[in-house]
Amino acid sequence: MHRSPAVRGRGIRKSFGDVIALDGVDLDVASGQVHGLVGPNGAGKTTLLGLLLGLAVADSGRLEILGTPVGRTLSVPDGVAGFVDGPGLYPSLTARQNLSALASLRGYDAGRTAGVDDALEQVGLTDVADDRIRGFSLGMRQRLGLAAALLTTPRLLVLDEPANGLDPAGKRHVHRVINGLAAEGTAVVLSSHRMDDLAALCSEVTILATGRVVFSGPVSKLAAESGELDYRLRTSDPAAAHQVALDTPGLRVAPGHDRAERQDADVLVVHGPVPALDELVRRLVRADVAVRELAPVVAPLEAAFLALTGDGQSDEEEL
Amino acid sequence: MTTTTDAPPQVRVRPTPVMRGYRFELVKLLSQWRIRVLLVACWIAPAAFVALVSLQSQLPTDTVFGRSMHATGWAGSLVVLVFSCTWALPLLTSLVAGDVFAAEDRLGTWRHLLVAVRSPRRIFVTKGLASLTVLLLLVAGLAVSAIAGGLAAAGNRPLVGLDGHLLAPSDAAGTVLLAWACVLAPTLAFAAVGLLGSVALGRSPMGLLVPALLAFALQLAQLLPLPVAVQLALPSHAFIAWRGLFTSPAQAGPLLIGLVVSLAWAVIATALAYRLFLRRDFTDLTYDGSGRRVLVAGALPLAGLVVLTFVVLTGATSAKGSGIEQAKVQNSLATVYAHLYRLQTRELHRPDVTEAQLQATASCDKGGSLVADHGAGNDWRCVVSWHLPGTSAAGNAIYQLDVTADGRYVADGDGPKEVNGYFQVRTPTGDAPNPLWQFDGNVDLLSSTKE
Numbered sequence: 001m002h003r004s005p006a007v008r009g010r011g012i013r014k015s016f017g018d019v020i021a022l023d024g025v026d027l028d029v030a031s032g033q034v035h036g037l038v039g040p041n042g043a044g045k046t047t048l049l050g051l052l053l054g055l056a057v058a059d060s061g062r063l064e065i066l067g068t069p070v071g072r073t074l075s076v077p078d079g080v081a082g083f084v085d086g087p088g089l090y091p092s093l094t095a096r097q098n099l100s101a102l103a104s105l106r107g108y109d110a111g112r113t114a115g116v117d118d119a120l121e122q123v124g125l126t127d128v129a130d131d132r133i134r135g136f137s138l139g140m141r142q143r144l145g146l147a148a149a150l151l152t153t154p155r156l157l158v159l160d161e162p163a164n165g166l167d168p169a170g171k172r173h174v175h176r177v178i179n180g181l182a183a184e185g186t187a188v189v190l191s192s193h194r195m196d197d198l199a200a201l202c203s204e205v206t207i208l209a210t211g212r213v214v215f216s217g218p219v220s221k222l223a224a225e226s227g228e229l230d231y232r233l234r235t236s237d238p239a240a241a242h243q244v245a246l247d248t249p250g251l252r253v254a255p256g257h258d259r260a261e262r263q264d265a266d267v268l269v270v271h272g273p274v275p276a277l278d279e280l281v282r283r284l285v286r287a288d289v290a291v292r293e294l295a296p297v298v299a300p301l302e303a304a305f306l307a308l309t310g311d312g313q314s315d316e317e318e319l
Numbered sequence: 320m321t322t323t324t325d326a327p328p329q330v331r332v333r334p335t336p337v338m339r340g341y342r343f344e345l346v347k348l349l350s351q352w353r354i355r356v357l358l359v360a361c362w363i364a365p366a367a368f369v370a371l372v373s374l375q376s377q378l379p380t381d382t383v384f385g386r387s388m389h390a391t392g393w394a395g396s397l398v399v400l401v402f403s404c405t406w407a408l409p410l411l412t413s414l415v416a417g418d419v420f421a422a423e424d425r426l427g428t429w430r431h432l433l434v435a436v437r438s439p440r441r442i443f444v445t446k447g448l449a450s451l452t453v454l455l456l457l458v459a460g461l462a463v464s465a466i467a468g469g470l471a472a473a474g475n476r477p478l479v480g481l482d483g484h485l486l487a488p489s490d491a492a493g494t495v496l497l498a499w500a501c502v503l504a505p506t507l508a509f510a511a512v513g514l515l516g517s518v519a520l521g522r523s524p525m526g527l528l529v530p531a532l533l534a535f536a537l538q539l540a541q542l543l544p545l546p547v548a549v550q551l552a553l554p555s556h557a558f559i560a561w562r563g564l565f566t567s568p569a570q571a572g573p574l575l576i577g578l579v580v581s582l583a584w585a586v587i588a589t590a591l592a593y594r595l596f597l598r599r600d601f602t603d604l605t606y607d608g609s610g611r612r613v614l615v616a617g618a619l620p621l622a623g624l625v626v627l628t629f630v631v632l633t634g635a636t637s638a639k640g641s642g643i644e645q646a647k648v649q650n651s652l653a654t655v656y657a658h659l660y661r662l663q664t665r666e667l668h669r670p671d672v673t674e675a676q677l678q679a680t681a682s683c684d685k686g687g688s689l690v691a692d693h694g695a696g697n698d699w700r701c702v703v704s705w706h707l708p709g710t711s712a713a714g715n716a717i718y719q720l721d722v723t724a725d726g727r728y729v730a731d732g733d734g735p736k737e738v739n740g741y742f743q744v745r746t747p748t749g750d751a752p753n754p755l756w757q758f759d760g761n762v763d764l765l766s767s768t769k770e
Binding site for chain 1: 334335336339340342343346347350351352426427428429430431432433434435436437438439600601
């Protein structure tokens with residue numbers, strides 16, 4: 001039996017004049033998978049998302065979407081939806097008018113309102129369905145953009161920073177919708193700068209830096225790439241804890257001018273592998289020092305991201 | 320790394336049908352408060368203006384047909400037509416067609432629209448059709464409102480044409496409607512320039528202003544004593560040439576040329592806009608107009624069209640110089656005078672005479688012996704002579720003519736009070752406006768000189 005992923009890209013290259021936006025990018029996204037796309041500004045995320053939506057074509061390489069090779073602009077097959085650089089919405093129209101118009105453009109019966117109502121309900125905008133979106137907040141627009149994408153029951157959903165501007169409740173709402181779609185078999189490719197969003201949503205991530213893939217794989221594997229981290233340590237006796245940390249093999253203690261320490265004098269910043277931290281905790285307990293907080297200064301995923309994209313180098317050197 | 324689906328999906332690439340895209344573009348345009356205000360204004364303001372002016376004692380005599388607004392309702396709609404051709408239509412095309420593409424740049428909705436419609440060609444077509452529809456609604460509003468206002472204020476009465484002949488109400492109605500229809504061609508040309516500006520200049524406000532700036536520049540050009548072939552090569556000439564419909568026979572040459580030139584501009588500017596639009600890279604976030612390409616791909620081809628039209632017209636017509644020559648002015652003035660003399664005769668309840676019996680002739684001189692007798696100017700001085708049946712003596716009446724470069728002139732009478740020296744004449748039923756005192760005429764810039 002033939003089996004094909006939702007997205008399969010090999011050696012994708014795209015440049016704008018002298019600027020190379022994508023340089024030999026490989027990408028695989030399976031149906032039912034939420035795939036994160038991360039990278040620093042200018043890494044090529046938006047260009048790659050644009051290719052997936054059919055807004056541009058690669059200069060070279062091969063891209064298959066939903067089993068169809070994409071060779072020219074706007075030739076992606078039906079079943080692909082989403083947005084890049086924020087959802088395109090018309091402020092002079094109401095939320096319902098925006099969605100109805102989109103449904104009509106995509107060939108659905110303009111008079112059929114059930115799909116529009118369902119989409120609005122899924123993103124929690126039913127109460128403001130007949131308001132002009134001129135007065136909508138950024139988060140509401142993001143949710144309406146997601147509703148617009150849902151309207152066409154996509155098999156590949158491409159989202160650029162979908163949680164941008166959302167409050168915690170709105171973010172949870174959006175996460176629920178995305179997870180629901182993935183559970184029904186929709187492939188979701190989303191970009192985000194928020195590593196906690198990616199950790200919560202994605203099963204796999206691809207990290208881009210200067211147009212190249214520097215990591216692609218499961219989120220759990222990415223966390224392992226982070227290596228040794230900085231940890232904030234708050235105890236009942238900072239002076240004693242400082243001495244214990246200095247005496248613990250494999251650990252380094254950040255100097256007093258460290259940023260975290262400036263913010264809170266009771267906090268130590270220590271650096272080392274996980275076994276050394278375990279030993280530190282044992283010694284603190286033996287020294288009768290209570291541990292009130294021990295957590296990475298930077299989340300493991302974020303640390304891995306910074307390490308892989310080179311942005312964390314200066315911090316490392318500083319320490 | 321990847322899981323896979325069990326079966327190859329059915330995939331299709333299906334652009335949006337044109338009708339659906341057209342409807343969406345129309346909804347977007349009509350949801351803008353600016354367009355709504357324009358629609359209301361175009362359907363109400365002309366009627367109010369014409370009705371108000373028709374009730375005043377002072378009429379806009381500097382506008383063609385303005386002096387007839389008390390006499391017939393059809394004159395009011397023509398005054399609105401003159402104003403529309405000068406200001407309203409170029410501005411309307413700016414606000415509708417000049418913004419239809421730029422609005423997507425401002426809102427950042429291009430990518431959304433492209434993903435939804437899947438065809439830049441169809442987006443262009445639907446946007447063009449939608450803006451054309453709105454423009455037609457606006458022009459229809461101007462015409463209907465002006466006609467309704469005029470008829471309500473001054474009644475459905477005969478209209479004096481620009482050669483002095485009287486158009487019966489039904490003829491006036493047909494000719495007025497035809498004149499409004501004729502200005503659709505230059506309106507299309509300006510709309511196409513608006514589309515071009517909107518596509519080429521992106522979110523820059525300059526895109527919005529292109530048709531208005533072009534209209535302003537062309538109006539300045541029309542004030543200059545340009546050769547007639549240059550005047551006719553400009554896309555705005557049909558905004559003036561409809562006046563030729565109000566002579567008998569109609570001055571069809573300049574009008575037909577004006578219509579063809581306007582339509583050529585409409586087609587070429589639309590094609591240029593289409594080409595620029597299809598070449599645009601919609602993934603470029605920093606796009607803010609086509610920059611230097613505007614000059615190369617937009618302005619230069621249109622300038623080339625003017626030159627080409629000029630060359631063709633110079634070779635294909637007898638048009639020479641300004642088109643305003645002594646013999647043509649004399650011929651036009653004598654014709655108008657003869658028609659209006661008959662009108663005055665009827666007002667005074669005198670025995671009717673025919674134009675042939677009057678044998679009216681005019682002798683004109685421009686600026687004395689030191690100035691050549693051709694071209695525009697307010698220094699034309701003419702003496703009209705005519706004969707009454709049964710008398711051997713000829714009557715004479717003097718006129719001071721202000722002739723503009725487009726061929727229109729205002730004749731100001733300077734003679735006996737009973738003929739053309741006073742604004743009223745005494746009729747058996749009381750004082751009435753004197754048709755021979757001041758009147759408008761129109762020289763056919765293309766006609767061959769009759770010595």
